[in-house]
Amino acid sequence: MVKIYPSLLAADFNNLENEISEIEDIVDGLHMDIMDGSFVPNISFGFPILNSVRKISNLNFDTHLMIKNADSYIDEFSKTSRQLTVHYEAVTHLHRTVSRIKELGCEAGVSLNPHTPVFLLEEILPYLDRVLIMSVNPGFTGQKFIESSYKKIKKLHEMKLKLNPTLDIMVDGGVGENNIAKLYNCGVTSFVVGAGVFHQEDKRAAVLNLRKRAENND
Amino acid sequence: MVKIYPSLLAADFNNLENEISEIEDIVDGLHMDIMDGSFVPNISFGFPILNSVRKISNLNFDTHLMIKNADSYIDEFSKTSRQLTVHYEAVTHLHRTVSRIKELGCEAGVSLNPHTPVFLLEEILPYLDRVLIMSVNPGFTGQKFIESSYKKIKKLHEMKLKLNPTLDIMVDGGVGENNIAKLYNCGVTSFVVGAGVFHQEDKRAAVLNLRKRAENND
Amino acid sequence: MVKIYPSLLAADFNNLENEISEIEDIVDGLHMDIMDGSFVPNISFGFPILNSVRKISNLNFDTHLMIKNADSYIDEFSKTSRQLTVHYEAVTHLHRTVSRIKELGCEAGVSLNPHTPVFLLEEILPYLDRVLIMSVNPGFTGQKFIESSYKKIKKLHEMKLKLNPTLDIMVDGGVGENNIAKLYNCGVTSFVVGAGVFHQEDKRAAVLNLRKRAENND
């Protein structure tokens, strides 16, 4: 079954409680984009926001670390987030980082920038719960989907079948009602949606529509 | 007259609009603690929060950049914040950074870590609108006030009289009703208050009480 | 048709105008080696030289950024250079950097160090105008050609046929009359030549000879 994770980055930060409660019961978690201004050219949010939201919601946090010093912060992030994803391009001892995330009781993911080939995951794939394919350049919400992502996801799906059949393939960037079915058909199992949910008049309808489109291969 | 800047870092991020509207008309601005996980060991928040809050409030943003790459981000921060403060310990070409902040139409501040002596400001002081004395180690809210800060502020006040009589002396960290009058007497003109406002039952009363205590030298 | 780009790094910097005017009408551009002393262990030249030469020549500048902070400088380099090449090993968000170069109206290239395999370009290749294969270690002029480059270029040529048939394959390092035909046969379409042009008595003859050798497969 398809999983939908609205990205908090696209929410109205003045009224997060409202924003979240509106869609809480029909989503699979909240995607949290942590940006440090060093790994990516934007500074988004970190612990204070996660700690606040954790107090009002039991939603699963799918936390995407777009930061340079991931190893220094995964212990702290594991206190609020059950799913932690680090960047292939930012982590030097990736096997250690993934092992630590699992020791902390979390699911471990690795994210790839658009230019990074999937076969670089050959060794680490068997140890992962999730691969996050960036279909835009990380750093900002509302960017245009990169078309070559379909082909890339298909290649990852083939690796998954051989090396790790239960892997969750997640995609982030420019996902909407027009491409969600095609992405699903390429092998995506989890969708991060930003503007496509939080910038819509009816957020619930947006989530339900996305889910339906993906599952109906529409 | 004393200026009070509640620090958003201590607010409840689930309901920022409520938090802010409660105290908006009686404060001099909002202190924004931007932390990048590199200059300081915490990741707080950045542009998405500032942009959201700017839409619902005309309050002055006093934005404190605890980040490594301040020069890369001051243009973007100037779009929401009228007051920008950088760290002496983080900026290599401080005169250029301060000049750029002013070119952008903002007031320019420099912040000092607790161990950094004020006489290092000798050359830059005449060009500043504000010096921010950290009376705790930057990175977290709710820390204990460092007692030697009184003496440090007095020395800065003496430099101000000689080099820049209209300088705003701001203090951040562990400020509360017990020390605000003493700080005022040492020369502080602007107070950042975190837990002392946003963790209180009656936030308005807290602001008014702090202001009164400072002004009455109570 | 073969393209020849003499590398300014090998020119006599006392009389650039003479050096350039001697060969200006028979070359396809000037190769500009920008080295920052951080990405490579040499500091070569940057904006002041490019700006000066731009005033006296309409030649195409093919600018090769051997620098750590390419993203900070591509806008400025685009003012004088129509072709910009960055290093795979130096850029974290390569798709974004390539997109930005194109937005600036320039051709975008990616360069590979001798040890870097071409299959790492799998995802980015469709978006590139040019791949620059370093056939010496970047940093100095006059080094010896690395023999395994032939095989590497052939592999890249095969990727080009599949993924991007109009790609320009450029080679830099140790190119001369003895290997240019062989390189051409492997798939090289553009040649950077340093000492092979600017250290020769008759620079025009050197260019013409190289071009003839390559095109005659001699």
Add this chain to the structure above:
Amino acid sequence: MVKIYPSLLAADFNNLENEISEIEDIVDGLHMDIMDGSFVPNISFGFPILNSVRKISNLNFDTHLMIKNADSYIDEFSKTSRQLTVHYEAVTHLHRTVSRIKELGCEAGVSLNPHTPVFLLEEILPYLDRVLIMSVNPGFTGQKFIESSYKKIKKLHEMKLKLNPTLDIMVDGGVGENNIAKLYNCGVTSFVVGAGVFHQEDKRAAVLNLRKRAENND
């Protein structure tokens, strides 16, 4: 023939001379783990220890640089060590570094972290004397062997047959009497053993046993 390199990191540093003399005549060298606290999260030892040991032993030093600035130190390390190995993940101009190690009269090795695929060595392999497969995450002695290393070593062995038949394949991490034969069968020719030698009551017996098990495929 199998080569055994006890790792000094597991020795008793109070009495190195004793530790070494006990096994000196039956091993192929000493493995020296140089850790800088930047590339890996541990600080082990460097020049003073190597210089001291060099005075009392003619053993070959197989020195494994888990450091950020390898290029700055290889000349100095070459004074005591005949074999120098750098990390793929730490060196930007790997072909240059390998060339320099050889110019210094040393054998050149490249080490791969557990998550790094072997096919990244495609271009550099023909120039190497040795590849060091980390079968634990580098940084500490006494860690558990990563099971997927067998498969990785087999892939490297295939590359060796095609590209560099005399390549030495070394493995480091969790090697002991239970897996040494299996590793040998996958293609390992040199074994680093830490706790498996220096933490044993009878160090000589341990070395001889490991060698026998490997060679008998036991």
Add this chain to the structure above:
Amino acid sequence: MVKIYPSLLAADFNNLENEISEIEDIVDGLHMDIMDGSFVPNISFGFPILNSVRKISNLNFDTHLMIKNADSYIDEFSKTSRQLTVHYEAVTHLHRTVSRIKELGCEAGVSLNPHTPVFLLEEILPYLDRVLIMSVNPGFTGQKFIESSYKKIKKLHEMKLKLNPTLDIMVDGGVGENNIAKLYNCGVTSFVVGAGVFHQEDKRAAVLNLRKRAENND
């Protein structure tokens, strides 16, 4: 009373137990020079050596961190060392680092490179147990004493009288029988001695002689 700390960096690392036991009962501790190859251009030793020595000696370890990431390692160093000294030039949040060292139950010191003026300690001095004046450039043993250190120590001694009368003033670099009395008269209370002890025939005699010379102002 004068304190003498032989520096392990000058010892024979082949037989540390012997080296240490020879002088253990007549010294005030062992000075441990931790160098990471990043903050200083040398890599000395770290945890494995400290852990080994701790097993055979109850001597106080006075551990001098010449490393970039001191904050990442002080907890681990506190397990073997009762005295921890960090460098002014290497630590950004010095007050926090000093506070953490004390929380760990250790004495906290700050070291100054030869070019760094003592008045930079004005704010942090009241919180310190020790200041370590480098009288050579850190990184190597056996360097020549920098003569301007006398004057610098006198200035520090004056600050001590005003701000922290129980401060321990330690000097490291080129200390020997010819200058120890003069240094003592300038205000030094603790002496690090490298070659002056461990390179001597009779190490005990060397320690006793140094102590006598200092205390007799000879």
Add this chain to the structure above:
Amino acid sequence: MVKIYPSLLAADFNNLENEISEIEDIVDGLHMDIMDGSFVPNISFGFPILNSVRKISNLNFDTHLMIKNADSYIDEFSKTSRQLTVHYEAVTHLHRTVSRIKELGCEAGVSLNPHTPVFLLEEILPYLDRVLIMSVNPGFTGQKFIESSYKKIKKLHEMKLKLNPTLDIMVDGGVGENNIAKLYNCGVTSFVVGAGVFHQEDKRAAVLNLRKRAENND
């Protein structure tokens, strides 16, 4: 006697030989601004230009290293330049760097950014041949003189009288006929002039005029 160093950064790089020969016999050297794009936000020029100019001129090169890794390059720069100046803000072991410059047979200078107070030089001043006061922010030619530089130079001149009477005080940035006499009166002994020489119609006249104005205190 006043010394005038035209800055090559302001020259026409198309015809350096002409530019230099025009003023060679009436200046005291050429100021070489080496910028690496890391320490300063500009990339100027390095070894190839210095090596070329050295072949046609015996002029003294006064080389100002606005670079991050000065220690890695001073040996190479000493081959063409008799005077080497590094930045206080860029060098961690300043006493070592200064010592090395002198060992190489060069004069050693330290440069201060506009915001850096002169009293930070207290310890290193006795070891210097030259202090270079930046009267603009380093990085670009043609910037406006910072007025507070007069006062700063006077303070440095007082330190010179006490600590190092033969010190050369050099100023760089916005120097021209309108302020050169005032700067001379404050204690400047060497003037770097960029646009003020190389952007003038009659460069010789410009040099002679500047020298006259300074010496006549005009």
